[in-house]
Amino acid sequence: VPTTVPEVAFSDQRLGNGLRVIVAEDHLAPVVAVNLWYDVGSKHEIQGKTGFAHLFEHVMFQGSRHVAKAEHIAIVQAAGGTMNGSTWLDRTNYFETLPAHQLEVALWLEADRMATLLDALSQENLDNQREVVKNEKRWSYDNRPYGSFQEKLQAHLFPPEHPYHHSTIGSMDDLDAASLEDVSAFFRTYYAPNNAVLSIVGAVETSAVVAAAERYFGAIPPNPDIPALPDLSLPMTLGGEIRETVYDKVPLPRVHIGFRAPVFGDPRLEALDLAGQILSGGKGSRLDRRLVRDERIAQDVAVFTMGFIGGASMTAGWATVRPDISVARVEAALHEELGRLTTELVSDDELGRAKALTEADELGSLQRVEERADRLSMYATLFDDPSLINDMLPRYLAVTPEAIRDAAAAVFRPDNRVVLTYLPEGDGTGIDALTGDKEVAA
Amino acid sequence: VSAMSDPRRDGPVIAERPKPGAPTPYAFPAVTTHGLPNGSSLVVVDLPGRPLVSASLILVGGAAEEPAALAGATVLAARALTEGTDRYDAIELVEAGERLGASLHASAGWDSLSIGVDVPAARLEPALELMAEVLLHATFPGSEVENLRDERLNDLLQARADPRRRVDERFIGTIYAIESPYHRPSGGTRGTVERLTAKHLRTTFERLRRPDEATLVIGGDLGGLDAVAVASRLFGTWTAASDMEDDRVSIVDRGTSVGRLVRVIHRPGAVQTEIRVGHRGLPRRIEDYHAVSVMTTILGGLFNSRLNMKLREEKGYTYGASAGFDMRRGAGPFTARAAVNTEVTVPAIVDMLAELDRIHREPVDQAELLAARDFLVGVFPLRFEAAGAVVGALGGLAVHGLDLAELVGYRAAIEAVDIDAVSDAARKHLHVDDASIVLVGDVDAFGADLEAAGLGRIVIERDESPPGMPTDPD
Numbered sequence: 001v002p003t004t005v006p007e008v009a010f011s012d013q014r015l016g017n018g019l020r021v022i023v024a025e026d027h028l029a030p031v032v033a034v035n036l037w038y039d040v041g042s043k044h045e046i047q048g049k050t051g052f053a054h055l056f057e058h059v060m061f062q063g064s065r066h067v068a069k070a071e072h073i074a075i076v077q078a079a080g081g082t083m084n085g086s087t088w089l090d091r092t093n094y095f096e097t098l099p100a101h102q103l104e105v106a107l108w109l110e111a112d113r114m115a116t117l118l119d120a121l122s123q124e125n126l127d128n129q130r131e132v133v134k135n136e137k138r139w140s141y142d143n144r145p146y147g148s149f150q151e152k153l154q155a156h157l158f159p160p161e162h163p164y165h166h167s168t169i170g171s172m173d174d175l176d177a178a179s180l181e182d183v184s185a186f187f188r189t190y191y192a193p194n195n196a197v198l199s200i201v202g203a204v205e206t207s208a209v210v211a212a213a214e215r216y217f218g219a220i221p222p223n224p225d226i227p228a229l230p231d232l233s234l235p236m237t238l239g240g241e242i243r244e245t246v247y248d249k250v251p252l253p254r255v256h257i258g259f260r261a262p263v264f265g266d267p268r269l270e271a272l273d274l275a276g277q278i279l280s281g282g283k284g285s286r287l288d289r290r291l292v293r294d295e296r297i298a299q300d301v302a303v304f305t306m307g308f309i310g311g312a313s314m315t316a317g318w319a320t321v322r323p324d325i326s327v328a329r330v331e332a333a334l335h336e337e338l339g340r341l342t343t344e345l346v347s348d349d350e351l352g353r354a355k356a357l358t359e360a361d362e363l364g365s366l367q368r369v370e371e372r373a374d375r376l377s378m379y380a381t382l383f384d385d386p387s388l389i390n391d392m393l394p395r396y397l398a399v400t401p402e403a404i405r406d407a408a409a410a411v412f413r414p415d416n417r418v419v420l421t422y423l424p425e426g427d428g429t430g431i432d433a434l435t436g437d438k439e440v441a442a
Numbered sequence: 443v444s445a446m447s448d449p450r451r452d453g454p455v456i457a458e459r460p461k462p463g464a465p466t467p468y469a470f471p472a473v474t475t476h477g478l479p480n481g482s483s484l485v486v487v488d489l490p491g492r493p494l495v496s497a498s499l500i501l502v503g504g505a506a507e508e509p510a511a512l513a514g515a516t517v518l519a520a521r522a523l524t525e526g527t528d529r530y531d532a533i534e535l536v537e538a539g540e541r542l543g544a545s546l547h548a549s550a551g552w553d554s555l556s557i558g559v560d561v562p563a564a565r566l567e568p569a570l571e572l573m574a575e576v577l578l579h580a581t582f583p584g585s586e587v588e589n590l591r592d593e594r595l596n597d598l599l600q601a602r603a604d605p606r607r608r609v610d611e612r613f614i615g616t617i618y619a620i621e622s623p624y625h626r627p628s629g630g631t632r633g634t635v636e637r638l639t640a641k642h643l644r645t646t647f648e649r650l651r652r653p654d655e656a657t658l659v660i661g662g663d664l665g666g667l668d669a670v671a672v673a674s675r676l677f678g679t680w681t682a683a684s685d686m687e688d689d690r691v692s693i694v695d696r697g698t699s700v701g702r703l704v705r706v707i708h709r710p711g712a713v714q715t716e717i718r719v720g721h722r723g724l725p726r727r728i729e730d731y732h733a734v735s736v737m738t739t740i741l742g743g744l745f746n747s748r749l750n751m752k753l754r755e756e757k758g759y760t761y762g763a764s765a766g767f768d769m770r771r772g773a774g775p776f777t778a779r780a781a782v783n784t785e786v787t788v789p790a791i792v793d794m795l796a797e798l799d800r801i802h803r804e805p806v807d808q809a810e811l812l813a814a815r816d817f818l819v820g821v822f823p824l825r826f827e828a829a830g831a832v833v834g835a836l837g838g839l840a841v842h843g844l845d846l847a848e849l850v851g852y853r854a855a856i857e858a859v860d861i862d863a864v865s866d867a868a869r870k871h872l873h874v875d876d877a878s879i880v881l882v883g884d885v886d887a888f889g890a891d892l893e894a895a896g897l898g899r900i901v902i903e904r905d906e907s908p909p910g911m912p913t914d915p916d
Contacts, residue, residue: 004493004562028491030466031824066457070755073745078813079462080820099820101463108460115454131758131783138714139761139781145603203466219454249709251599282545283524284536293532296589299596322596353540360543360562363494368827 018194032202051170264307495662514630695772697722702898715883
């Protein structure tokens with residue numbers, strides 16, 4: 001199938017200080033996306049300092065030498081733009097999308113904090129953002145039904161000495177322990193131009209953008225001593241099944257599963273992505289069809305991969321158990337459907353539909369300049385190869401039924417599996433109590 | 443670049459913030475509107491370079507006009523539309539879509555029901571054929587409807603355990619009169635959903651399925667495709683069911699008039715309190731829509747809005763605080779919201795009320811006004827990068843009976859809002875003294891503070907313990 005997704009043409013160069021600058025012109029709309037990836041994530045945290053990379057990301061919005069606290073966001077929004085930052089296991093990124101004539105404002109803001117963040121650092125601002133982040137953790141994880149599954153899967157899938165063992169949000173105790181000295185050291189170590197990729201996509205002229213990048217970032221000194229990560233490689237499988245039962249404030253039980261999977265960039269992970277689509281991508285998928293539609297034992301199902309580059313990735317999923325249905329039955333059905341993929345080849349029609357949807361998704365994602373800039377930064381940071389933005393879709397479209405079977409057989413094994421079973425707190429009588437609790441219609 | 447003088451440098455960086463270049467003129471994409479033979483409307487917008495085409499068939503009318511006894515029927519009917527047609531069963535239909543790389547979807551809310559598809563341009567015509575099949579030949583198979591109904595009932599169970607959904611539901615139940623549909627979720631309640639049958643859904647859908655209240659919007663890179671001819675062939679001749687009695691009720695959007703009420707839903711051990719403060723708000727069609735938009739952007743829309751700056755950036759009480767109007771054909775709610783750590787529940791509410799009061803009482807600063815206006819004007823083109831967003835905005839016009847000028851003239855109308863207009867909007871439409879406060883949190887931790895604060899009459903709901911929890915011994 002020839003792809004209908006347009007190719008992204010881009011230029012790729014480094015400034016004298018090592019900052020990688022990637023520019024892709026697109027004059028369809030008068031907008032520009034600026035995206036800066038730093039090669040630092042929660043995998044760079046050490047024990048006792050979990051959650052720090054993310055807390056640091058918040059501090060990046062607290063001002064720098066020429067920008068006051070919270071002014072970064074005020075300036076971008078008043079320029080008619082949107083912005084955010086995000087932290088993940090393998091990276092931290094910062095991005096703005098603006099009307100194209102406001103490009104230099106974004107470059108100036110990013111350069112100012114890359115060079116002079118510590119000028120504005122204060123205990124008061126650190127304490128303030130520590131409280132904000134603790135409330136983010138409460139909101140996103142602690143006060144949310146089933147909210148702990150990601151932390152728990154990571155803890156089980158990766159050994160304690162591996163940095164993927166802990167979640168990006170970290171622990172409350174470690175957040176409390178973060179000091180100004182930690183912020184300074186982290187900034188001096190990792191927030192250097194030679195540890196970053198700047199991607200710019202939109203209605204701009206490449207040569208003018210490169211000149212502007214030189215003007216704003218060119219004099220920021222590199223850090224020649226960025227420490228290398230230790231060897232993060234891991235055995236391909238866990239070596240045994242790990243099970244945990246979690247009692248939570250939930251009305252319906254849920255079975256979460258997780259598998260150690262090949263690293264991001266390994267073609268087997270692409271095959272597993274398509275397997276996820278075949279298993280749970282919409283109403284026609286295998287798990288939806290069997291567990292939700294035919295047997296009606298699950299409320300919802302999901303299977304997805306999360307690609308990491310440091311030793312292993314994660315393929316995870318869940319099924320929420322309907323009232324009065326045996327949890328064991330739902331778990332068995334999940335394993336059975338994943339198991340089928342390890343022995344039987346998917347049909348050409350089934351794989352063809354999964355690919356058609358993948359292609360349409362890609363068409364939808366890549367029409368946004370913000371997404372293109374993020375992908376260019378990502379592939380440059382993680383693989384030193386921004387042209388993967390054009391190569392990935394053809395790779396997905398070339399996946400064969402045999403490749404899916406082989407990847408599934410390598411990963412969906414009982415001795416490579418974590419099973420988390422969420423059960424209602426107490427004795428589960430909450431469900432019965434609720435069934436009797438009718439709300440009154442008007 | 444070459445003509446630029448060397449900017450003043452300060453160490454490794456440039457000291458002065460750069461001035462923006464000359465803005466590129468922006469205009470909302472050109473739109474053509476056509477009447478189809480059966481009285482429905484067709485809106486076409488060609489967007490060269492946008493190869494993922496979006497189409498949406500909108501039927502005006504929704505959950506707000508349902509008889510109370512059938513609450514949830516419209517939302518469920520929309521979900522059931524893709525569960526089977528004369529030609530296809532549910533699986534055949536989804537597979538036919540997937541082979542085109544098309545995601546076919548149907549959904550409904552307070553004001554409309556829509557059937558839509560996003561598809562690569564080359565396969566638009568067969569995707570539209572699937573849409574027409576759903577519009578004209580949905581069968582509402584009994585077994586599938588039963589399954590969807592059970593899913594919705596389970597979803598309602600889940601909603602009670604999620605503090606966010608729980609607080610939203612109790613908030614609307616507090617601020618709207620029981621006669622108003624806005625008193626309940628648009629998807630209905632356990633009591634009503636339990637009773638819904640395939641026949642109810644079919645009847646509900648047939649009431650909405652009238653060509654004179656239907657608009658088809660198609661947007662994207664249409665290349666040489668004659669969208670008008672294709673749409674006329676597929677959507678130009680259908681008619682309303684002849685035996686359909688229109689028993690839709692007119693929208694009742696009456697609020698409760700209880701004055702200030704504080705309702706607490708006890709969630710033992712909760713580490714955060716979900717806070718909602720607000721009252722019955724505004725419909726979409728109001729004279730001062732743009733002034734209200736600027737006002738709420740300043741109060742709780744921007745990151746640097748007053749609420750977020752106070753509660754997050756100054757106090758660290760929350761990950762985010764915001765406020766806004768949910769504008770429907772009737773008067774939807776005005777809501778200020780935040781989730782705060784349990785210990786600061788009462789001070790956070792006091793701060794929220796103080797900000798509502800301040801914008802009500804004092805004019806905003808010129809700088810705040812400019813920041814809000816520039817944001818709304820500047821992000822407007824950013825919102826319309828994808829065909830789906832353009833189609834969605836045009837569909838919104840159809841739902842509210844608004845003219846295209848609403849989008850074309852949006853930026854100029856925002857630019858025209860001044861400080862007085864913002865003050866008028868706040869004075870007219872924010873009612874701090876009558877705002878209800880609804881909380882989901884651990885009342886044992888903050889109940890005494892709450893009483894001492896004297897914010898209003900307090901009602902504590904302890905008996906409805908979260909699902910899965912044993913009933914509170916108190």
